[in-house]
Amino acid sequence: MKKSVIYGAATLACMSAVAATAGTLDDVKARGKLNCGVTTGVVGFSAPNAEGVWEGFDVDVCRAVAAAVLGDSTAVEFVPTTPKTRFTALSAGEIDMLSRVTTWTLSRDADLKFTFVGVNYYDGQGFMVPQELGVSSAKELDGATVCIQTGTTTELNLADFFRSNNISYEPVPIETVAEAQQQYIAGSCDVFTTDASQLASTRATFENPSDHVILGDIISKEPLGPTVRHGDDEWADVVRWSYNALVAAEELGVTSANIGTLAESGSDNPEINRLLGKEGSMGEMLGLDADWAVRIISAVGNYGESFERNLGSQSAIGLARGLNALWTEGGLQYSPPVR
Amino acid sequence: MSTELAFVRTEQIPPSPPPSSAIGPKKWIKDNLFSSIPNTILTIVTIWLIYTVLMVVVPWMANGVWNTSSLTECREVLQGKTGACFSVLSERWNQILYGFKYPVDSYWRPNTALILLAFAAAPVMFFDLPRKMLIFTAIYPFLAYWLIWGGTILGPLVALLGFVAGGFAFMRLSFKSFAAGFFGAIIAAFAVWIIGGGLIPETASENSLLAAVPSRDLGGFMLNLMLGVTCVSLSLPLGIALALGRQSNMPLIKGISVVFIEFVRGVPLITLLFVASVMLAYFFPPDSTVDLFLRVVIMITMFSAAYIAEVIRGGLAALPKGQYEAADSLGLDYPQAMRLIILPQALKISIPGIVNVAVGLFKDTTLVSVISMFDLVGMIRGPILASTEWNGVYWELLGFAAFLFFVVCYGISQYSQWLERRLATDHR
């Protein structure tokens, strides 16, 4: 067993000699696998199922990029990251992209040098309390003990919220979702707070989900999105447009069901044709081939399908689209034109 | 005088049995449990304590349920009785032992590696076995790597060849001087690795006999065992080198060793694991990635090497000065003296200490769960307890984890005590 190191050292010696700085896109193509950073397990966003296959809304973004770049949505190496390790993993090049319920903030953009390519989920921080407490608003939580999942913007929002409302609380910072659940259910904290979508996902795993209410108060903006390193704009474009293709497909009514016929015979709508590579050379501009978007949609469906499958009514979590509906339906999801 | 004598006994009276209070279990109980009033009180309190613990644990274990598929189902079966839901163990058995990603049809591979480990470790642990078995021990690491990680067999083969070449170079050159042999060996080994590494075709691992498994997919108790075995065996040579370095009279080498040892021993393992998870990646060449497993192995090896170095230094210090002087007077040079006289004795004295370090290290491999590796504790705290089915079964899982570690660690420490008795050459 000790030899992994030896072999590692040997390959390292060769590798450092060969390694030439190529763009991430070329690296990924050469490797034949996309390294995608995900969570260690948040049901609905990224979690391994009983067979150990990663599933979830964020996972679908990784799969979309892999389908576009490599032509195979399973050619993804999922790297579980904690809040602590995610940024290092990305800046040190261990992963090519991060798709891990990460909030887009100014400091992460400018100070940590990451590029957020879009917002795949508009979230906000909420509170979950047991029904029996009879609490109906977060402002009634004076003196409560609050369980927080650490390492997110959650602690900061919480501190701001309680300070601006001039009420006190006692924070209990917890590393993993499982332990937060354990403490919350055992009653060693009154409230559990994190992004509202994760609250719903956590509640779905409870024995009696209906005993717990998610309060209406949303105390922060949490635009969650896939992230890449600064300085490699070509790669950022590929990831950005792989994601945009998902939204555009929903806007245009392209689904995994009709993609076969549309890709074969084309459509009367030139926008659809451009997206699917029937007209123009959009794929080429990205450094991909013409069928890139076809592969994305056949692999994961469009944005709406992915949402319904992982978070929406077809899943155990049962979230409504809300802010994440298309702009035409009163939401915020909006794809720049593919042209 | 009359010959009439009083009665004279001609044979001895048969000894009468001791009174019943000074014999058998009664005496034993009296002496060992109720010899004085404080002792009696202690005994009664202890018996009461044992009774309370047993009254909780025994029904819980006895009512255990082994074949349900979720906690809710298990509670239904129990119908409110106290009882353990051991079914979490049977249902998640594979995940507990192998993690959730190791391919199921390949479980025989780590199993074989574990069985072979017994054969490889046997000649090291028991000196009476034929020395020829050490050859297998030398091959084992490469074999085990290939079994567990799969992929092309050429990789481990080249690594093995590198060592063989290094060994040959050493044997040929060390007649002239140890240093020439040493550096010659290093050069030969690297030559083989670099040339061999270049010769392995890129596609070699795609259609290999055993499918390649990325080290990220390792998990469960298997990961703890692998980290423990790998890091202890790697840290032994490093630890010996550091211990010798610390004893050296060359100020620079001594300085490096002292700073390294004191630094590593001064910080908790968890900070070193943080280094592995968030810092170390920056110290490797750009565009090369070294996976987390390897980085963790590097840090844990450094950690245990520092502790082993201190144990061996104790062994070196315990040798009488006469041994060093005798070696010098025979005209042996430093490498010879160390190899033939000093180290065999010093290592013998240090073995119990080294085994203690090894046990401690094996226990500390659970800390990798803090940096998002799914070892036994990581599996329990993460995927199993967070799942909808088993949300809330702590005792069965934690108890089982504790049991597994106890069996392994207690076994090793019993071995170490046996070895200590076995190696004791002083007459007592």
Next chain:
Amino acid sequence: MLIYDTRYRSLTFQVIAALVLALSFWFLGNNLIQNLRAAGLNISYSFLGETSGYDINQVLIDYDSRSTHLRAAIVGILNTLLVAFFACITATIFGVIAGVLRLSNNWLVAKVMSVYVEIFRNIPVLIWIIIIFTIMTAVLPGPRAFRGDNATASMVLDLFAFTNRGIYIPSPHFESGLFDSAVQNWLLVIAFLVGSFFATRRVSAWATAKQEATGVRPSTFWINLAIWFVPVILLMLIMGLSWEVPALKGFNFAGGIKVGGPLIALWFALSIYTGAFIAENVRAGIQAISKGQTEAASALGLRPSRVMNLVVLPQALRVIIPPLISQYLNITKNSSLAIAVGYADITATLGGITLNQTGRAIECVLLLMLFYLTISLLISVVMNTYNNAVKLKER
């Protein structure tokens, strides 16, 4: 070749070592610089002066979310030292009791103690911390259980509340303190205790003098007891000691002193785990004293208690204390596992939330290692001083 010449051999080796060292540092440093440049990052400690923005649940100094990251780190350091200090005390108590009882001639007790030592030594401390924390949260009742007419839990003696968030104990107050601030009043109490300590020293010196003069040592037990307790109790009565009893208020108990659940779990787990190791050290120390010493002391006519105090313990301590101090060091280092139970020590503040919020991984980890290194070097200094002081004077 210079390595064949004994005059230059060591120099040659050191030059080679220096070259290898310099090369590897250059290699690592160069990689670091290149990687950081590629990622557009830099090494800077200015984040320490920025507002932390998060709250901590156990603070020994003034702190809120507007304080700086540096202050959060200091809060963490104090919390680390707090739990390490208490764990060292209790671990020593557990260890000494278990170590002595393991040598007891009561078979049952000795066996039970061996089982304790083996079980705790052979199971990872992380598992113990999690188990004890789970006991805390899953077995003890929540504050909600204390509420209402049909409460399922009640306070012990109406003074202590054992909840799964921590243990609430009454806190003492002075109604009519001699000073205005509570701190000064407590300092006065401590001053009295220090005074009592010196007074007992005088009493014991007096007893020794008397023993040397007459051969009979007067009994000082009651006198010492009085010196320890009478002045302090009088002082407290004068200052109007009163107790604030915790009471259920809103979501939590209010009033009194709260000892948080994570603190208790960590404290207890570290004590009981390290106690098992200390027990082994104590046992080895006592067994290291040869039987001849005890027998000689008895032959001189010393009573058993004096044999222990004057002959066995002074010699056994020489064997026990060095490993004991390294166990203390281990406690301090193992307290970094606080991160598993959410206790706000330095690893959880500086190495946890601050690191996550600022993304300054390299800086935070370096500072963290620096802190632990300082502590362990300090402890090493203490240990070396002690070792030199008790070393047998030999050739």
